[in-house]
Amino acid sequence: MSERSTAQTSGTAPPRGCGNGTPTRRSRRGDEIYIIDPNLCSDCVGFYDAAACQTVCPVECCLPDPENEESEEVLISRTLKLHPDNTELRQKAQANDFPSRFRN
Numbered sequence: 385m386s387e388r389s390t391a392q393t394s395g396t397a398p399p400r401g402c403g404n405g406t407p408t409r410r411s412r413r414g415d416e417i418y419i420i421d422p423n424l425c426s427d428c429v430g431f432y433d434a435a436a437c438q439t440v441c442p443v444e445c446c447l448p449d450p451e452n453e454e455s456e457e458v459l460i461s462r463t464l465k466l467h468p469d470n471t472e473l474r475q476k477a478q479a480n481d482f483p484s485r486f487r488n
């Protein structure tokens with residue numbers, strides 16, 4: 385999968401991102417936009433009830449892409465893969481008790 389600009393990300397797409405204080409830190413900064421690797425973005429499922437990057441973005445972006453929807457199950461699985469040593473996260477996932485934008 386190729387990288388996407390924040391205007392094209394799936395599930396949720398973030399600008400700034402994952403570089404400053406967000407859980408997965410998988411985006412990188414371009415010249416004028418932030419780019420997110422969709423394989424490394426989990427929409428913050430497991431950590432927050434919304435995309436953390438949305439809260440710091442000065443413009444309206446990081447919006448779900450209806451043509452690339454991903455389920456909560458797919459996203460929590462990705463979060464677990466990205467954070468294999470996070471015991472608390474794993475416990476929350478096993479208990480099906482974790483923050484997610486799907487549960488707002």
Ligand code: SF4
Nearest residue numbers: 398402406425428437
């Ligand atoms: S939605 Fe969450 S995981 Fe994805 S880029 Fe934004 S802060 Fe990172």
